[in-house]
Amino acid sequence: MLNQVVGRRRELELVRAALASGAHILLEGPPGTGKTTVLRQVAQSRHTPFVLVEGNAELTPARLIGSFDPALVLERGYRPENFTDGPLVAAMRDGGLLYVEELNRVPEETVNVLLTVMSEGEINVPRLGRIAADEKFRLVAAMNPYDSVGTSRLSMALYDRTCRISVGYQDAEHERRIVELAAEQAKQDLVAEAVELARATREHPELRFGASVRGAIDYARLVPELADVRAVCADDPQVGLDAALTALSGRVRVHESGRRSADDVIEEIFRQVRAARLARDAAGGKTARGMTSPPAAAAAGGQQQRPRPKSGRPEGKTVGRHELSRHARFSEISPEVGVLDEEAMSRALAADPAAFELLAAMTTATDERLRAAAIRLSSSIVLDRARAGPTSMRGSSRLRPVQGAQDGDLDLDATIEGIAAARAQARPVTLDDLTTMHWARPRTAFAVVVDRSGSMTGARLAAAATVAAACALRAPREHAVLSFAASAELIRPLVSDLAPAAVAERLLRLRGHGVTRLADALHAARGQLAHARARRQVVILLSDCRSTDDDDTVETARALPELIILAPAGDCEQAAHLAEQAGARWGAIEHPLDAALALDRLLAARDGAAG
Secondary structure: OHHHOOOOHHHHHHHHHHHHOOOEEEEEOOOOOOHHHHHHHHHHHHOOOEEEEEOOOOOOHHHHHEEEOHHHHHHHOOOHHHEEEOHHHHHHHHOOEEEEEOHHHOOHHHHHHHHHHHHHOEEEEOOOEEEEOOOOOEEEEEEOOOOOOOOOOOOHHHHHOEEEEEOOOOOHHHHHHHHHHHOOOOOHHHHHHHHHHHHHHOOOOOEEEOOOHHHHHHHHHHHHHHHHHHOOOOOOHHHHHHHHHHHHHHHOEEOOOOOOOHHHHHHHHHHHHHHHHHHHHHHOOOOOOOOOOHHHHHHOOOOOOOOOOOOOOOOOOOEOHHHHOOOOOHHHHOOOOOOOOHHHHHHHHHHOOOHHHHHHHHOOEOOHHHHHHHHHHHHHHHHHHHOOOOOOOOOOOOEEEEEOOOOOEEOHHHHHHHHHHHHHOOOOOOHHHOEEEEEOOOOEEEEEEEEOOOOOOHHHHHHHHHHHHHHHHHOOOOEEEEEEOOOEEEEEOOOOOOOHHHHHHHHHHOOOOOOOOHHHHHHHHHHHHOOOOOOEEEEEEEOOOOOOOOOOHHHHHHOOOOEEEEEEOOOOHHHHHHHHHHOOEEEEEOOHHHHHHHHHHHHHHHHHHHO
């Protein structure tokens, strides 16, 4: 039974053991790693029903639990036989596995329903009563932790009620076996090339994330079909390239700092993989039928590869190893070209906040591999620290009932009551008798304003990146990020699909220079918040507040709906003075990684004062 799922023996064992122990499960992993396949296999082995629910913003509590049939209710009343079970209630009654995909896309109200069922083993449905879960009922949820668009942060209450199982990619051998099973007509060398292409996308420094094994399957299936359509050999280079672009380019995401398109990166990967395959074939005395080397193809009149610019080069001047070596710890952190020792970097950051200046400098290193490693590490550090702290400022919307609206999802129970009341009063049903559900406004919108003038250093910009990432995690729908010196620059508009990691990378790449025109930056932040739907609107200023111009900074600060200032601990006198004059709250940052916690304290201070 276990070996029917390729490369997932450990995960199958963990899932089966966790379910047998009575636990609910959270599966975390990228798409295409077999999470659903594992659950179907386990459900089959347990001889229990398998109920699949797609998690998205439209999965309301009513759709998950079920509802009364409006026509039958009007005719016969609220009877149990008139209730249509939703997937949750159906799984609870039958003792099945309820599998919720993409849990971090589900509205908070719906997640709270699941928390109740996991804690109490039962649910109370209005007008229906108590429904107890069969002892075999289990909830299994899945999520992709690397996706940030349209997702929200899960609460610790959910993690506390589940056993978390991490599901990563299989190794190359198991992925080849999966492709062989899915693309039965593909030859062995094509299967190997498909897997090699997909795995190479996951390691490329210009890609945020690469293709799953589904990309390899599509490539292996597409190549022979495309070759047949063109009446050429399946080993034709152009066939392979076009198939790779079609199967893989939509499954990868380029880093925001990258200067090439996904197609360009996929073409580079394909040519490297195909060249390596040719070299292996030549070394083994084999000749790939129908395949010619690039020079031969050019001589035959085929398409010649265009020269490509060097990849990933950041804007402006890059920094060489000689300049980086001026930092005392550089030789320990990067002992040779292309190497970044993350453990040594972590030790340096913990011991010396100035090490952030070195890390920030390495994000613009001339050494491409070192630069890519520094970008990944820096954004990972600030995102991990930004996840610390409470989630009370999360800006996810809530559903609320509205009477008389012409749009929204119909609230069946409330609408039936309105129609029944109209009939009892012998009057026609009007729009006011209908109740629909609408998304309420998010709680909080942020505008993060980062000083990039000459007084800012790498450590201070790291603090700014941490705060920006914290705001993205607490108010994913509405948060803007701006930087300023002589002028203000918009890094992330109020509503955007730009990932927190990409914003953090851009902030870490900033270099302090120029004058400080603070009033202009606050004006720009106010302009962003003018379009916010949230009830609470907060401007977060990260600066020493040493404005170099005589301007209307105080008046502008007073006009903001709410202002929080975070200043370096050793240079905070001007920030404290501005906060006092403008009626703002402020705090000093001792260590750049403490910035998110300092922000949470200041946000909570306002709530405490209001209470």
